[in-house]
Amino acid sequence: MTALDLPATVPVLGVRNLSVSYNDVHALDDVTMSLGAGRICGLIGVNGSGKSTLFKALMGLVVPRDGSVELFGMSSASARKQGLVAYMPQAEEVDWTFPVSVSDVVAMGLYGRLGAARRLRAADRAAVDDALERVGLSELRKRQIGQLSGGQRKRVFIARSIAQDARLLLLDEPFAGVDRASERTMTALLKALRDEGRSVLVSTHDLAGVPELCDEAVLLHRRVLAQGDPFQVLTHGNLALAFGPAPAAPAAPPAPSVATVGSTAAPAAAPAAPPAAPNGES
Amino acid sequence: MDVLTFLLEPLQYGFLTRALAVTVAAAVVAAVLSCWLILMGWSLMGDAVSHAVLPGVALAYILGIPFSIGAFVFGAGAVALIGIVRSTTKLKADTVIGVVFTALFATGLAIVSATPSQIDLMHILFGNVLGVSTGEVWQVLVLGALTLAILLFKRRDLTLLAFDRTHAHVIGLNTRMLSALLLGLLALTVVVGLQAVGIILVVAMLITPGATAFLLSRSFDRMLVIAVVLTVAASVAGIYASYYLDISTGAAVVLCQALVFTAVYLFARPDGVLWQARRRRAASRSGSGSTIARSAAGVPPTPTPPTQMPPTDLPAADGPTAGAAAAPPSASRTPDAALPGEA
Numbered sequence: 001m002t003a004l005d006l007p008a009t010v011p012v013l014g015v016r017n018l019s020v021s022y023n024d025v026h027a028l029d030d031v032t033m034s035l036g037a038g039r040i041c042g043l044i045g046v047n048g049s050g051k052s053t054l055f056k057a058l059m060g061l062v063v064p065r066d067g068s069v070e071l072f073g074m075s076s077a078s079a080r081k082q083g084l085v086a087y088m089p090q091a092e093e094v095d096w097t098f099p100v101s102v103s104d105v106v107a108m109g110l111y112g113r114l115g116a117a118r119r120l121r122a123a124d125r126a127a128v129d130d131a132l133e134r135v136g137l138s139e140l141r142k143r144q145i146g147q148l149s150g151g152q153r154k155r156v157f158i159a160r161s162i163a164q165d166a167r168l169l170l171l172d173e174p175f176a177g178v179d180r181a182s183e184r185t186m187t188a189l190l191k192a193l194r195d196e197g198r199s200v201l202v203s204t205h206d207l208a209g210v211p212e213l214c215d216e217a218v219l220l221h222r223r224v225l226a227q228g229d230p231f232q233v234l235t236h237g238n239l240a241l242a243f244g245p246a247p248a249a250p251a252a253p254p255a256p257s258v259a260t261v262g263s264t265a266a267p268a269a270a271p272a273a274p275p276a277a278p279n280g281e282s
Numbered sequence: 283m284d285v286l287t288f289l290l291e292p293l294q295y296g297f298l299t300r301a302l303a304v305t306v307a308a309a310v311v312a313a314v315l316s317c318w319l320i321l322m323g324w325s326l327m328g329d330a331v332s333h334a335v336l337p338g339v340a341l342a343y344i345l346g347i348p349f350s351i352g353a354f355v356f357g358a359g360a361v362a363l364i365g366i367v368r369s370t371t372k373l374k375a376d377t378v379i380g381v382v383f384t385a386l387f388a389t390g391l392a393i394v395s396a397t398p399s400q401i402d403l404m405h406i407l408f409g410n411v412l413g414v415s416t417g418e419v420w421q422v423l424v425l426g427a428l429t430l431a432i433l434l435f436k437r438r439d440l441t442l443l444a445f446d447r448t449h450a451h452v453i454g455l456n457t458r459m460l461s462a463l464l465l466g467l468l469a470l471t472v473v474v475g476l477q478a479v480g481i482i483l484v485v486a487m488l489i490t491p492g493a494t495a496f497l498l499s500r501s502f503d504r505m506l507v508i509a510v511v512l513t514v515a516a517s518v519a520g521i522y523a524s525y526y527l528d529i530s531t532g533a534a535v536v537l538c539q540a541l542v543f544t545a546v547y548l549f550a551r552p553d554g555v556l557w558q559a560r561r562r563r564a565a566s567r568s569g570s571g572s573t574i575a576r577s578a579a580g581v582p583p584t585p586t587p588p589t590q591m592p593p594t595d596l597p598a599a600d601g602p603t604a605g606a607a608a609a610p611p612s613a614s615r616t617p618d619a620a621l622p623g624e625a
Contacts, residue, residue, distance in 0.1 A: 059452050081454035089448060098321060098445050099499045108442050112453035118438035144500035164453065 086161030151182025316492030336390025357469030409480030
């Protein structure tokens with residue numbers, strides 16, 4: 001485990017007044033958030049609320065209209081060059097028919113610090129073995145990735161970020177298509193990584209696991225609706241703002257009047273079951 | 283006629299040995315490249331580049347310079363042009379590719395038709411492998427070796443690029459450079475291949491071997507080896523078929539590759555369609571859907587092809603998670619995921 005020579009006061013992730021537009025559509029509007037070392041943050045919102053766009057901005061894949069992104073007190077590009085950032089794609093973004101094995105994918109975490117031909121030395125192979133061991137996939141290392149279950153597939157990518165020794169893990173919808181048992185395994189794994197001083201940003205629109213997993217939460221709907229302690233963020237009023245009532249015009253930010261309507265209409269729903277959330281997605 | 287005579291008789295002719303050397307060399311390079319091309323979703327790009335080199339070849343003949351220089355300039359130019367149009371309009375990639383390469387191909391035809399005496403269009407379009415000179419053989423061998431060496435040296439980066447471009451970007455690799463490298467090597471491969479089978483049929487060499495090997499492989503290195511072995515076999519068989527049946531060499535080689543693909547498609551175990559049909563029949567005879575029962579019990583359906591999402595975890599998910607699993611990937615998948623135009 002390499003210690004990082006960065007002052008503890010520098011946030012792992014610092015986003016200031018970030019706005020991102022695709023042509024005329026405002027995907028993110030004036031988002032400000034930060035994350036310290038050794039913290040797990042849940043990024044909560046419906047599909048289309050800007051979670052993926054925020055991830056892309058953090059990774060330098062979209063150009064902000066306004067505002068700034070800093071990772072470990074430096075530019076996103078510098079942090080990426082140093083291998084500090086890891087990303088777990090959504091299941092739909094991965095070609096599961098691709099002819100790579102579990103250990104091939106985990107080894108890809110090391111490429112940033114290998115020679116030009118990316119040949120693995122003994123120490124690198126050991127790093128791959130260790131990462132596979134930690135996520136419990138040693139037995140399945142030779143499997144083609146499409147031959148894994150949903151939960152195992154997610155763990156391959158967590159192992160990749162362990163092999164990479166990344167300090168900030170960006171996980172895009174890690175619990176989608178994963179059963180409860182796998183979700184518990186992953187939660188324990190992520191907490192262990194956090195306890196080593198790594199930071200994790202988890203996007204999700206499934207609220208059930210958030211208080212169990214996350215140290216803090218950010219509720220996003222193009223703007224930051226609430227952030228802080230997960231229990232305070234996930235109040236009925238806030239959830240109504242983010243998830244329901246089903247938006248009539250998904251492309252527009254919620255009108256101010258929705259707040260009052262939503263906060264009185266929503267209390268019937270339990271916090272663990274957002275009202276009609278996945279149905280109103282854009 | 284015994285087997286030895288059958289095999290050796292064509293080799294008495296110098297033009298046939300040269301044809302064999304050129305065809306096998308071009309086929310090997312194209313087969314290796316095709317493995318990445320089909321995984322990147324760039325098959326159409328191979329089609330485009332091979333057609334777009336026509337004006338380059340025609341101009342090279344007119345100016346008296348090596349055809350490979352003209353072809354490479356126009357191949358790379360087509361790639362750049364596609365990238366520019368793609369990034370400055372909202373058109374989809376296949377549309378842009380279609381517009382650009384047909385325009386360049388037509389330009390080539392216009393040039394050829396304006397200078398009819400100097401160029402044999404049929405030779406450019408369909409290859410003239412029986413007429414290659416020793417100098418051209420060397421040109422193909424050197425360019426082929428260079429392309430192959432670069433491809434194999436950078437093979438892990440190229441595989442990462444094809445598998446997970448975002449991860450490549452996040453760990454600090456230059457994904458634009460890698461895309462540009464692959465496209466440059468594509469242009470080189472087209473230059474190498476068009477001598478053997480011509481502009482039209484080089485497309486087959488760039489797609490079919492990778493497609494065949496993909497059906498047989500679960501690891502990338504194995505896919506490379508299978509693609510090369512099958513394409514060499516098809517090339518040699520094609521040359522002999524061309525000699526004994528007196529048919530076009532390029533056509534014979536491509537037909538042999540297509541036959542290999544067909545055989546794999548039908549008969550390969552366990553994923554060939556005949557085996558699939560057999561399993562389905564066996565399943566329906568042995569009572570209703572044993573695989574469904576296995577899935578519901580949480581057993582990973584290991585014997586089935588890896589093309590489907592194993593349903594193992596899905597039935598257990600409930601509420602919002604189930605909705606999430608079924609939901610489309612929202613705006614997160616950038617339309618340029620499979621886009622050569624970025625380079």
